[in-house]
Amino acid sequence: MAxxxxxxVRVPSTAEAGETVTIKTLISHQMESGQxxxxxxxxxxxxxxxxxxxxxxGETVIDVTLEPAISTNPYFEFQAKVPESGxxxxxWYDDDGSVYEETASVSVG
Amino acid sequence: MRRLNVAAxxxxxxVCAAAPALADFDEVDELVINGEIEMTTRAEAPEHLNGVxxxxxxxxxxxxxxxxxxxxxxxxxxxxxxxxxxxxxxxTALGSEGQSCASxxxxxxxxxxxxxxxxxxxxxxxxxxxxxxxxxxxxxxxRLGAEAWEYDGDRxxxxxALISTASRGMPVDVAIDGPAQSTWEQGREIYYTRYGQLELxxxxxxxxxxxxxxxxxxLSQGQTNGFPVYRLRNARLNSTxxxxxxxxxxxxxxxxxxxxxxxxxxxxxxxxxxxxxxVEAPSVRN
Numbered sequence: 068m069a070x071x072x073x074x075x076v077r078v079p080s081t082a083e084a085g086e087t088v089t090i091k092t093l094i095s096h097q098m099e100s101g102q103x104x105x106x107x108x109x110x111x112x113x114x115x116x117x118x119x120x121x122x123x124x125g126e127t128v129i130d131v132t133l134e135p136a137i138s139t140n141p142y143f144e145f146q147a148k149v150p151e152s153g154x155x156x157x158x159w160y161d162d163d164g165s166v167y168e169e170t171a172s173v174s175v176g
Numbered sequence: 177m178r179r180l181n182v183a184a185x186x187x188x189x190x191v192c193a194a195a196p197a198l199a200d201f202d203e204v205d206e207l208v209i210n211g212e213i214e215m216t217t218r219a220e221a222p223e224h225l226n227g228v229x230x231x232x233x234x235x236x237x238x239x240x241x242x243x244x245x246x247x248x249x250x251x252x253x254x255x256x257x258x259x260x261x262x263x264x265x266x267x268t269a270l271g272s273e274g275q276s277c278a279s280x281x282x283x284x285x286x287x288x289x290x291x292x293x294x295x296x297x298x299x300x301x302x303x304x305x306x307x308x309x310x311x312x313x314x315x316x317x318x319r320l321g322a323e324a325w326e327y328d329g330d331r332x333x334x335x336x337a338l339i340s341t342a343s344r345g346m347p348v349d350v351a352i353d354g355p356a357q358s359t360w361e362q363g364r365e366i367y368y369t370r371y372g373q374l375e376l377x378x379x380x381x382x383x384x385x386x387x388x389x390x391x392x393x394x395l396s397q398g399q400t401n402g403f404p405v406y407r408l409r410n411a412r413l414n415s416t417x418x419x420x421x422x423x424x425x426x427x428x429x430x431x432x433x434x435x436x437x438x439x440x441x442x443x444x445x446x447x448x449x450x451x452x453x454x455v456e457a458p459s460v461r462n
Contacts, residue, residue, distance in 0.1 A: 071261060077251050095257045139411045140254050 072096050076157055078171035082149045086175075090121070093142045094159050094167065100135040116141055118160040124153035149173050200387045200394075202237040202244070207456070210250055213345040219452035224352065228383060234453050235396040235461055238387075243408065246460040255337055255406035255458030258330075258413050262338035265331060271322030280319065288342035292455050293349050296444040298356040305359040305444055308336050309415070309435065327435035333413045337404050340457035348401050348455060350447045363445025366438060372427030378446070399450040400443070402459030409462060416443050 077091040094116060101113025115135055121128040128147045147155070152175045159167040207215040217234035225232070236244060250256045266277040266284055281287040292308065299306040306314075309332055313324045325332045352360040367378045381390060382398030389395065403416045417434040420442060424431040432438040 073257070073260065075251070091251055093251065093254075093257075095260075140257060142252075142254075 070097075072161070072165070072167060074157065074159060074167045074169045076155075076169050076171050078155055078173060080173065082173050082175055084175045085148060085150055087146050087148050088173070089144065089146050090155065091142070091144045092119075092121070092157055092169075093140060094119075095140050096159075096161075098135075098137060098139045098141065102135065114162050116159050116161055119143060120158045120160075121145075121147070122156050122158075123147060123149070124151070128155070149175060151175055201233055201396075202239075205237075205241070205244060207234070207236050207244070207248065207454075209248055209344065215345060215454040215456055216347065217453065217456075219347075222448065222451040225449060229397065229449075232399065232450055232453055233386075233397055234450075234456060235399055235402055236456065236459065238394050238396040239461060243460060243462050247456070253406065253458070253460055254411070255404070255413055255460065258334040258406075259338050259341055259458065262331075262334035265335065266338060269320075270316070271320035273319065273321040275320055277315070277320075280315075284338055285342050288339045290343055290346055292336075292340040292343035292457060293346045294351070296350065296356075296440060296447065298351065298354065303355075305356050305440055307416075307440055307443055308339060310440075312336070312339075328415050328418055330413075333404050333415050336415065337413055337458040340404065340455060343455040344457070345454050347452050348447060348450045350444060350451060352444070352448045356444065359441045360444050360448060362438075363441035363443070366442045367445055370427075371424050371431075372429030374427045376427040378423070378442075397449070398446065399453060400446050401450045401453040402456040402461065404457055405459045405461045407461055413458060416446075 072095060074094045075092070079088050082088050096116050097114065098116065099111055099114040101110065101115075103111050105111055113135060115133060115137070117133050119129075119131040119133060119141070121130075129143075129145055131143065133141060153173060155171045155173065157169045157171075161167070207217050209215065215234070215236075217236050219232050221229045221232050236247065246252050246254070263284075269276045269279075277284070295308045295311070296305050298304075299311075309327055312332065312335055313327075316322050317324050325335075350356075370377045370380070378398060381395050386395050386397045400416050400419075403419070404413045405419075406412070407414050415434070417439045420439050421431050421434055
């Protein structure tokens with residue numbers, strides 16, 4: 068079970084119509100690969116964020132599959148075109164079934 | 177921007193004593209955090225280093241552009257996750273007294289301003305030099321009535337990171353005279369003592385050879401103004417004593433334990449070598 072998982076996003080609050088904005092996202096997560104062993108030699112079970120999705124007004128902006136080699140606290144920085152005012156919704160899917168969601172609004176005008 | 181100068185390195189190895197003249201570090205970039213907090217990353221050497229170092233330089237200037245940038249924005253700085261966690265602990269009642277850090281100290285951004293810059297510091301009541309960790313544990317055990325935190329446990333390091341953020345941009349200014357002087361001298365003794373099978377003192381790398389490469393590692397002056405530091409190599413916050421431990425271990429020596437009086441003395445001495453540099457903690461290094 069992942070502990071202390073907190074998503075953080077940075078999205079500009081305003082934009083021009085059709086402007087390309089830079090978005091930064093970070094989620095604190097230990098990203099345990101499943102390859103390591105503890106001090107008594109037992110395999111530490113895999114526990115990672117396996118998928119990250121960003122949408123804008125319901126339309127997919129980016130959809131990422133994460134693999135065990137990705138390091139702790141996965142960080143994504145990407146660009147998106149903002150045609151109108153609306154909401155970015157960011158969703159992270161955890162191996163343990165948890166889903167973490169964060170929303171950020173952009174107003175155009 | 178920076179590249180390994182093979183000729184300079186070869187000369188540096190041949191005449192180690194002349195190394196500072198060949199020092200290689202980032203002389204161009206300036207460290208400004210969040211576009212607001214301006215950091216002093218080069219400063220005049222404190223008086224006690226006259227003739228030893230031409231100037232004092234933050235470890236930030238010895239890192240690559242990519243690593244430097246991680247520290248320039250709190251969103252990109254992974255250490256700020258630990259600060260968030262420490263803020264939660266700060267506001268949570270712990271121990272038998274039903275009190276939290278916030279019960280006495282309220283907002284850390286105000287009450288802890290300048291604290292990190294002057295530690296380690298002489299404690300009148302206990303008649304010894306205390307590090308930030310020792311001071312935190314004094315509060316945890318005596319005021320909160322909780323069990324002492326592990327000296328280099330996550331909770332402790334995260335808390336030192338939170339307290340450090342309130343001093344960012346302020347110059348390091350530890351006192352080395354008065355009652356702290358004997359501890360400071362003990363620390364200086366350790367700094368110049370060669371340890372381990374490799375017979376290396378702190379000074380051999382960080383005073384004689386800063387700016388040079390030791391295999392793939394770019395040697396800095398070993399300043400502690402950025403501690404606790406988020407290291408990319410282990411993807412977590414690291415305390416000063418953990419770093420000392422790692423360095424001495426790498427000389428193939430039996431090291432002093434984390435939190436030992438020897439490391440407290442060394443921490444005071446090394447901090448005093450950075451008097452004048454800005455507190456950068458929590459910083460990002462490789």
